[in-house]
Amino acid sequence: MRLAFRYLLITILCVVFGAVYEAFSHGVYAFGMVYAFAIPLLGGVLPTLLLTRHGRALPSDTAVQLWHFGISALTVGSLFSGALEIYGTTSRLTAVYWLAGGVCLLLSLLTIVFIPIRCEETDTIVAANELTV
Numbered sequence: 001m002r003l004a005f006r007y008l009l010i011t012i013l014c015v016v017f018g019a020v021y022e023a024f025s026h027g028v029y030a031f032g033m034v035y036a037f038a039i040p041l042l043g044g045v046l047p048t049l050l051l052t053r054h055g056r057a058l059p060s061d062t063a064v065q066l067w068h069f070g071i072s073a074l075t076v077g078s079l080f081s082g083a084l085e086i087y088g089t090t091s092r093l094t095a096v097y098w099l100a101g102g103v104c105l106l107l108s109l110l111t112i113v114f115i116p117i118r119c120e121e122t123d124t125i126v127a128a129n130e131l132t133v
Contacts, residue, residue: 001052007044007071011037014075018082025086033082036075043071043105063111070104073097 014037022029051058058064077097084091 004048030082030085066108073101
């Protein structure tokens with residue numbers, strides 16, 4: 001639940017940052033800035049709440065850290081490309097954020113599926129796709 005609260009806080013900060021930034025943008029709006037809050041909301045709050053609601057534990061630390069980095073890269077990339085769009089310019093380098101975020105999310109999902117996790121109760125190793133509720 002604490003992790004969901006952190007992602008919710010990041011979501012709120014993105015909403016506030018986008019609103020303040022666009023208040024000073026002289027009526028110019030950018031989708032990257034307006035919808036940057038959706039990335040931590042859909043990629044952080046909702047999955048965490050679903051896992052907690054169904055009583056499942058978080059995956060391995062590696063998978064969680066890769067997921068955090070992926071969500072962070074996508075959020076920063078959205079804010080940065082929105083800021084550039086508001087200023088009336090573009091850059092090919094913003095694609096690096098989307099690429100890095102996507103790769104980290106994909107690696108996180110692959111880690112969840114293929115790397116076994118250790119059960120603390122029985123001290124045995126089971127594959128992540130063999131866990132049942």
